[in-house]
Amino acid sequence: MEPLILTATATTPSVNFDSQTGSLEIHGRSTPENPIAYYTRMIQWVEKYSENPSQETMVRVYFEYFNTSSSKCLLELMKKIKNIQTEGNKVRWIWMYEEGDDDMKEAGSDFSDLLKVPFSLIAKQ
Amino acid sequence: MNTLFEKETETLEKFGQLLTGDRQKSETEYQEALVELHERYGELLGQVKFLTKISDRLENRLRLTNQLLERKNIELKNALRDLLEARAGKRALTIIYIAAALLFIFEEVIIEPFIPIFGQLLLAGILIKLAIALVLKSIEGVIEGRLLKRKIQKISKENS
Numbered sequence: 001m002e003p004l005i006l007t008a009t010a011t012t013p014s015v016n017f018d019s020q021t022g023s024l025e026i027h028g029r030s031t032p033e034n035p036i037a038y039y040t041r042m043i044q045w046v047e048k049y050s051e052n053p054s055q056e057t058m059v060r061v062y063f064e065y066f067n068t069s070s071s072k073c074l075l076e077l078m079k080k081i082k083n084i085q086t087e088g089n090k091v092r093w094i095w096m097y098e099e100g101d102d103d104m105k106e107a108g109s110d111f112s113d114l115l116k117v118p119f120s121l122i123a124k125q
Numbered sequence: 126m127n128t129l130f131e132k133e134t135e136t137l138e139k140f141g142q143l144l145t146g147d148r149q150k151s152e153t154e155y156q157e158a159l160v161e162l163h164e165r166y167g168e169l170l171g172q173v174k175f176l177t178k179i180s181d182r183l184e185n186r187l188r189l190t191n192q193l194l195e196r197k198n199i200e201l202k203n204a205l206r207d208l209l210e211a212r213a214g215k216r217a218l219t220i221i222y223i224a225a226a227l228l229f230i231f232e233e234v235i236i237e238p239f240i241p242i243f244g245q246l247l248l249a250g251i252l253i254k255l256a257i258a259l260v261l262k263s264i265e266g267v268i269e270g271r272l273l274k275r276k277i278q279k280i281s282k283e284n285s
Contacts, residue, residue, distance in 0.1 A: 040126050071179045103182045114175050
């Protein structure tokens, strides 16, 4: 399965989904004009990946900022990833935030509560 | 995913059809539907709470950023005014120096020879020079003010 690599722009985060290593990374700012189009690519990739996932999937999310629409899309994406876990596969969730950015830390905590999966909240300097 | 609330729209349509459909439903069907609806409603409520929190946090973040921008804008305006004042002061001083030089030459060459005609005032030359210096000092303030005003108007025009 081909990895999904998207370069960051001023309004979209960088994406690096690799089925070989099971590493799913999103990093940057997310305020796209059309978040559905941007996140659908990721959702479709995860749906395909969930058919034959890696032994361990590592989700690493590091946002500087995202708008409300992006948070809804991100939630849908995370639900798809959670399905991999529900089917008995190991998934590690890492939510990174800039040190001192309490808003982003709380957002990670909210995602964790809503999805009912434990997130490792890591402050990045 | 075609719309942001695809699943929620689908739920609304599905249960709407259950209510408006032609076929009479059994009690079990309604009960099952109610269970599913309850589950989806719970999920939706969770999302609404989550999105409201996210939205409030973003609003707060934007408000703080806006406040910071306003503060920086005032600082920038003050710094710009100081810079313009310094520049205008420098230009006004140059103009006054030239004017002073010209007036002193004028006083020495044209006025000074006529002083003895009107009497033997010993300090007349010095008094005239002092008067010129005082007049120039007050003119310097006027020139500086005018130069500054003109510069601010120019900047405002460029920005509008």
